[in-house]
Amino acid sequence: MLEIKNLHASINGKEILKGIDLTIKDGEVHALMGQNGAGKSTLSNVLVGNPAYEVTEGSVIFNGKDLLQMKPEERAHEGIFMSFQHPIEIPGVSMVNFMRAAVNAKRKYHNQEPLSASEFLRLMREKRKVVELDNKLANRAVNEGFSGGEKKRNEIFQMAMLEPTFAILDETDSGLDVDALRIVAEGFNKLRTPETSAMVITHYQRLLDYLKPDIVHVLLNGRIVKTGGPELATDIENKGFDWIKEEVGL
Amino acid sequence: MTGGHQYITQSADGKLLIHVPRNERVEQPIRITIERRPDEPLEEHRDIEIRVDESAEARIILNDHIKEADGQTHTIQNLQIVAGENSQLEVYEVEETYSGHLRESSIVVDQQAYSRVTLLSLTLQAGKTVNHTVAHLNGQGAEVTLLGGVLADGTQRVENHTLIDHAVPECTSNELYKYVLDENAVGVFEGRILVQKDAQKSISQETNANLVSTKTARMFTQPALEIYADDVKCNHGATVGQLDEQALFYMQQRGIPYDEARMLLKFAFIGEVIDRLPLESFAERLRHLIEKRICGELPSCGDCKLCK
Ligand SMILES: Nc1ncnc2c1ncn2[C@@H]1O[C@H](COP(=O)(O)OP(=O)(O)O)[C@@H](O)[C@H]1O
Ligand SMILES: [Mg+2]
Numbered sequence: 001m002l003e004i005k006n007l008h009a010s011i012n013g014k015e016i017l018k019g020i021d022l023t024i025k026d027g028e029v030h031a032l033m034g035q036n037g038a039g040k041s042t043l044s045n046v047l048v049g050n051p052a053y054e055v056t057e058g059s060v061i062f063n064g065k066d067l068l069q070m071k072p073e074e075r076a077h078e079g080i081f082m083s084f085q086h087p088i089e090i091p092g093v094s095m096v097n098f099m100r101a102a103v104n105a106k107r108k109y110h111n112q113e114p115l116s117a118s119e120f121l122r123l124m125r126e127k128r129k130v131v132e133l134d135n136k137l138a139n140r141a142v143n144e145g146f147s148g149g150e151k152k153r154n155e156i157f158q159m160a161m162l163e164p165t166f167a168i169l170d171e172t173d174s175g176l177d178v179d180a181l182r183i184v185a186e187g188f189n190k191l192r193t194p195e196t197s198a199m200v201i202t203h204y205q206r207l208l209d210y211l212k213p214d215i216v217h218v219l220l221n222g223r224i225v226k227t228g229g230p231e232l233a234t235d236i237e238n239k240g241f242d243w244i245k246e247e248v249g250l
Numbered sequence: 251m252t253g254g255h256q257y258i259t260q261s262a263d264g265k266l267l268i269h270v271p272r273n274e275r276v277e278q279p280i281r282i283t284i285e286r287r288p289d290e291p292l293e294e295h296r297d298i299e300i301r302v303d304e305s306a307e308a309r310i311i312l313n314d315h316i317k318e319a320d321g322q323t324h325t326i327q328n329l330q331i332v333a334g335e336n337s338q339l340e341v342y343e344v345e346e347t348y349s350g351h352l353r354e355s356s357i358v359v360d361q362q363a364y365s366r367v368t369l370l371s372l373t374l375q376a377g378k379t380v381n382h383t384v385a386h387l388n389g390q391g392a393e394v395t396l397l398g399g400v401l402a403d404g405t406q407r408v409e410n411h412t413l414i415d416h417a418v419p420e421c422t423s424n425e426l427y428k429y430v431l432d433e434n435a436v437g438v439f440e441g442r443i444l445v446q447k448d449a450q451k452s453i454s455q456e457t458n459a460n461l462v463s464t465k466t467a468r469m470f471t472q473p474a475l476e477i478y479a480d481d482v483k484c485n486h487g488a489t490v491g492q493l494d495e496q497a498l499f500y501m502q503q504r505g506i507p508y509d510e511a512r513m514l515l516k517f518a519f520i521g522e523v524i525d526r527l528p529l530e531s532f533a534e535r536l537r538h539l540i541e542k543r544i545c546g547e548l549p550s551c552g553d554c555k556l557c558k
Contacts, residue, residue: 048503052495076505088500092518101514102504109505141518142500158504 001026001166001197002047007058009046015056016042018222024166027194031208031233032201034219035241040201041085043219044168048082049075062166076102077109081164083155083172085201090142095154098142099124099161106162127160131187148175156187163191167198173207185210205237218244225250255280257308265297268310272303272334279309279342279532286316286323296327300341304334304362309529314345314353323347327355333365335389340528342370344536349404351377356384361421363389368528372536373400373408374543380409387414387421387449398427399523401516401543402435403467409438414456416449416479425456428523430516430544431467438470443484445477452479456486461519463493463512513544 002024009017016039024030032040046053047060049072060067067075090098103123104114115123128138131153143151152172159167169188173181185207192198200211208216208230216232217224220241225248226232236244257280259267270276286294294316302308316323333339347353353376361367371381385394400408414423429437439458460469471488493515501511520540527533 050499050503052499071508072499072502073505073507076503082503084500084503088494088496090494090497090500090515090518092521093514097514098501098504098506101506101510102501105505105507105510162504 001028001063003059003061004047005059005061007043007046007060008056009042009053010056011042011053016053016222017046020058020219020222020224022217022224024197024199026197028215029192029198029200029211029213031211031213031216031230032199032219033203033216033233033236038219039222040219041170044082044085044170044199044201047075047168048072048080073105074109076162076164077106079165080168081159081162081166082168083152083159083170085170085174087143087146087151087155089144089146091144093142095138095140095142096121096124099158102158103161123161127157130160130190131156132183133157149177149180152176153180153184156184156191160187160191165196167191167196169198169200169202171201171203173202173204178206181206182210205233208233220245220248220250258282263297264295265299267299267301268308269301270303270306270308273305274303275307276309279311279529281311281313283313283315286319288319292319292321293324294326296325298327298329300329300331300339302331302333302337302339302365305336306334307338309340309532310342311532312341312343314343314347316347316351316353318348318350322350322352324352325354327353329355329357331357331359331367333359333361333367333392335362336364337362338366340368340370342372342527342529342532344370344372344374344539345379346375346539347377347379348375349377349406351379353377353379353381355380356382359383359385359394361385361387361389361392361394364391365389366393368395368397370397370399370523370527371410372398372523373402374539376402376406376408378407381411383410383412385412385414385423387416387423388418390418390420392418393422394424395526396423396425396427397523397526398439399520399540400427400429400431400437401520401540402429402437403432405434407436407438409440411438411440413442413444414454416443416445416452416454416482418446419448419450419452419479421449422453423455425454425458426523426526427458428520429458429460429469430520431460431462431464431469433464433467435467436470437468439472439488441473441486443473443475443477443486445475445479445482445484447478449479450481452482452484454482454484454486456484458488459519460488460490461493461516462490463516516544517541 007020218226
């Protein structure tokens with residue numbers, strides 16, 4: 001699915017990623033943990049082609065294609081989705097128009113006819129249920145006036161609409177109360193298939209209890225310094241990162 | 251000029267009068283489309299008077315449709331509006347001319363007590379346009395709403411100079427002008443709110459917001475409050491910004507192509523003006539025109555969602 005090799009990236013001239021190697025196979029869920037400022041969001045943004053970040057070295061192959069050569073929208077059409085740590089508000093653009101433009105752009109890329117108005121609204125209705133997104137929210141402008149939790153729910157709703165093969169969840173659990181966390185996590189699990197993979201960034205065990213990652217990585221200071229099974233997340237929950245820092249001499 | 255409505259008369263010197271007598275409510279919008287016949291002079295002096303008497307109600311649409319000709323076309327428009335006591339009037343002016351046209355327009359509104367007037371000035375296509383709009387709130391409790399939308403690109407230049415004159419107490423004014431400037435376009439907004447000495451309890455809100463989407467387009471804005479009364483609620487503000495890069499990227503991440511994302515943002519921006527129009531059927535028509543206008547900038551966008 002995804003093969004990252006020796007990836008270096010910087011923002012405003014400051015190097016943040018200092019050589020990331022990471023391979024994610026079809027069907028796998030990887031968790032990415034690490035202290036604030038370690039570079040987790042930077043890695044996510046580089047993968048989806050955020051122009052604010054500059055890749056200075058390394059390669060990323062996604063399903064056999066050179067990801068770094070693609071525009072952000074092409075990466076989306078190829079099946080990559082990112083649930084933003086801080087979803088953006090877009091006043092004046094309705095959720096309906098936004099999603100219709102997104103869904104039909106992807107269909108066009110894959111040489112499919114655009115959805116008719118009624119087909120599209122039916123799809124919206126069906127996918128809203130995945131995360132129990134209120135109809136009122138679906139009729140508003142994108143994220144405008146949404147609470148923190150509603151924004152995160154809306155991210156997973158959009159994921160349901162777009163059916164990506166590789167999803168990045170960047171702290172989707174932060175700002176969610178326990179019930180909302182369960183709904184969002186269960187919604188995510190409903191969208192999983194044996195072919196879809198994910199990279200899940202979180203600080204908390206609770207989300208991982210639902211998502212059951214295959215592999216857990218620790219990102220510190222721009223590098224992946226430790227990789228293990230689900231038990232690594234439990235260790236971090238109990239002991240923090242200091243012991244890992246000592247282990248790797250940071 | 252076309253019209254043919256019972257409320258419209260034209261005098262020998264060419265002046266157009268739209269007169270709605272006392273208590274009369276005109277439900278259907280009165281539409282006037284201004285075109286130029288090839289045999290008419292290049293320079294046109296246009297005189298229009300709109301009189302809506304006491305407790306009368308009307309909606310008037312003025313479409314300025316001067317097309318390209320053999321030589322420089324030039325319009326000088328004088329529009330006088332008198333809104334009688336307790337009357338209700340909406341005037342929607344839409345300019346769809348072309349890049350070589352020169353338009354100078356002057357609108358003067360005289361509002362009597364408790365009259366409510368909404369004026370829209372929408373510039374969809376223009377060459378050089380200078381609009382002056384003056385609203386005198388001469389009767390207590392009068393309310394005026396000035397709305398403006400400008401879409402300009404190429405070397406177009408659009409100026410709006412407005413003055414709202416709170417001459418007596420307890421009047422309300424609302425003003426919102428929004429510009430979307432592309433390429434080398436130049437926009438000018440000068441908005442003066444004058445609250446005279448005796449005009450206590452005046453309420454006024456003035457906003458000018460501008461989206462300058464290239465490095466070469468320029469916007470000049472100068473909102474100004476001049477207040478000589480002490481018991482008033484007045485606010486004004488102006489902003490000049492670019493397209494929101496983060497919003498563009500968010501849309502791209504969802505698969506919306508960059509150019510289409512830009513158009514969606516421009517449409518959303520100017521849409522706020524249109525959303526304020528009381529006449530929904532006309533607002534819908536304008537949204538359609540604006541979509542077409544925004545897409546026209548990008549000949550390659552033929553199949554984007556907005557252009558269908
Ligand atoms: N726009 C920016 N300009 C400069 N530094 C930035 C910018 N954005 C993020 N950084 C820095 O990059 C580092 C990594 O940030 P980030 O990837 O967001 O970390 P994480 O998601 O792991 O908390 C931090 O030190 C942060 O301060
Ligand atoms: Mg982060």
